[in-house]
Amino acid sequence: MKQYFGLISLLLFSMNVFSDGLFSIKSGNGFLYESFDEFKVNGDVFIFLGDAEDISIAFSVEDSTGFKWYEYKEDPKVDTVKLMENIDYTIAPDGKSTVLDSVRVNHGYIVEYEDCEESEQIGGRCFKYVWIAVYEPIDSVTWNKDEIICEDLKLFVKPYMEYVLADNLGYKSTGLVKRELNIVYYTFKFKEEGSREVGIFEVSDEHQADTLVNLELMPYVDTDFTITDNLIDSFPVKLSDPVEIVTETFFTSAVVAFPFMSVKNKEVNELDPDNSWETDDFGNVVLYFSETLSEETAAEFRTSAPLSVDFTSNASPMTNRYEWHFSRDKDFLVDFVYYERELNGYVFTEPGKHYIKLVVQNNANSPDICSYTAYAVLDIGLSDIQVPNIFTPNGDGINDEFKVAYRSIESYRCRVYNQWGKKVYDSTDITQGWDGTIGGRAASIGAYFYVIEAKGTDGRVIKKQGDINLVRSK
Helix, strand or coil: CHHHHHHHHHHHHHCCCCCCCEEEEEECCEEEEEECCCCCCEEEEEEECCCCCCCEEEEECCCCCCCEEEEECCCCCCCCCEECCCCCEEECCCCCEEEECCCCCCEEEEEEEEECCCCCCHHHEEEEEEEEEECCCCCEEECCCCCCCCCCCEEEEECCCEEEEECCCCCEEEEECCEEEEEEEEEEEECCCCCCCEEEEEEEEEEEECCEEECCCCCCCCECCEEEEHHHHHCCCCCCCCCEEECCCECCCCCCECCEEEECCCCCCCCCCCCCCCECCCCCEEEECECCCCCHHHHHCEECCCEEEEEECCECCCCCEEEEEEECCCCCCCCEEECCCEEEEEEECCCEEEEEEEEEECCCCCCCCCEEEEEEEEEECCCEEECCCEECCCCCCCCCCECCEEECEEEEEEEEECCCCCEEEEECCCCCCECCEECCEECCCEEEEEEEEEEECCCCEEEEEEEEEECCCC
16 A cells, blocks of 8 residues: 555656655665655654665755755754765766665755755755655553443554655654554454345454554454564565564454344235245245334335244344344334343234344343344234135136235135136135135136135235136136
């Protein structure tokens, strides 16, 4: 990443967006970390590897009226820093470049190189700053061990690498070098996006950070952290081994859950054919909870009663308290609570929206409680029955049965009569239909008469009667 910024900086120099002057490395294993806008911070930062001996830097400019070098450690003001009169530096015969030898790390240098307008630089002269940093490997990674951390774990990285530059008026401007960290640890999560498999998995988290790292994903299990600083890859000459540190174990208190509800052997409701519910490997309809309460969830799980639902918590290992809240009120002002890890066979009968909330906690007996909440909504539709007016029992698998579409039906009876009033079909199972046979033989084509009596789970009495046409097309 820093190599990319370096290339961009070089390009901007060539376009004269910054000062005409350009620093470069003459000798030493280092790279350009950052080049700054001259109107805010005037200068470059170079980082060198190892013992940082035998460093020399060059400075070139399109036109020069003489070079002078200054060195500083903390205060970059030109009128107070040391003029390097006794330090060897060379100037090219054409007067357009200069090389400074014996450069020290963790020091800054100023090159004075040409006349400028008073409004642009100090005293009518142009100055440009450069800071020479040495790469320091990570030697410690810590966190606040005196707090119960439920979310937003912060890792503190040491040591830090500081640089000191200045603006065009010579006022101090400091900053920290950002490391390019790859952090590997374990947590409780879905295996991958779109997967239903939940468990303990290794994750890799990438950050640019100077002293503080905010992890994107909280560790919900005890884990150590393996941290690699990829900033080292920016050096022209690579190290044989990666710069890596393994921390002590972080003992988590945080909890999380990925609850879902499932309905066994549930078919898509024919009254709502647009519902394309997700199913598991056993054909059960499955809906996962979300972190926020969304009314849209009800449309995803809109069905009929009575509905028997199984609830699975899918909670992380630190969880030892479970609260399933059921309410008709989305604010859960009045609710029923069950304290079970899993809840099977919960039956919904009343029409309308039902709001479900799972709250998991790490320690019910401690004042330092970590908790997590997830929500779901389902919608029980009003009772209804719709009856077709034709069916074609010809064995092609399409409309082969006289079968009603229904929602939220508690009791049901359907009788079918031929044109002479003889009963040819009688059933109390709303999930079944008449296959167009009488006594095992195919019934004659033509019109039949049905009588349906039913009662909805909402108490509604439904009575329907009419003609149904039996057709056997070839």
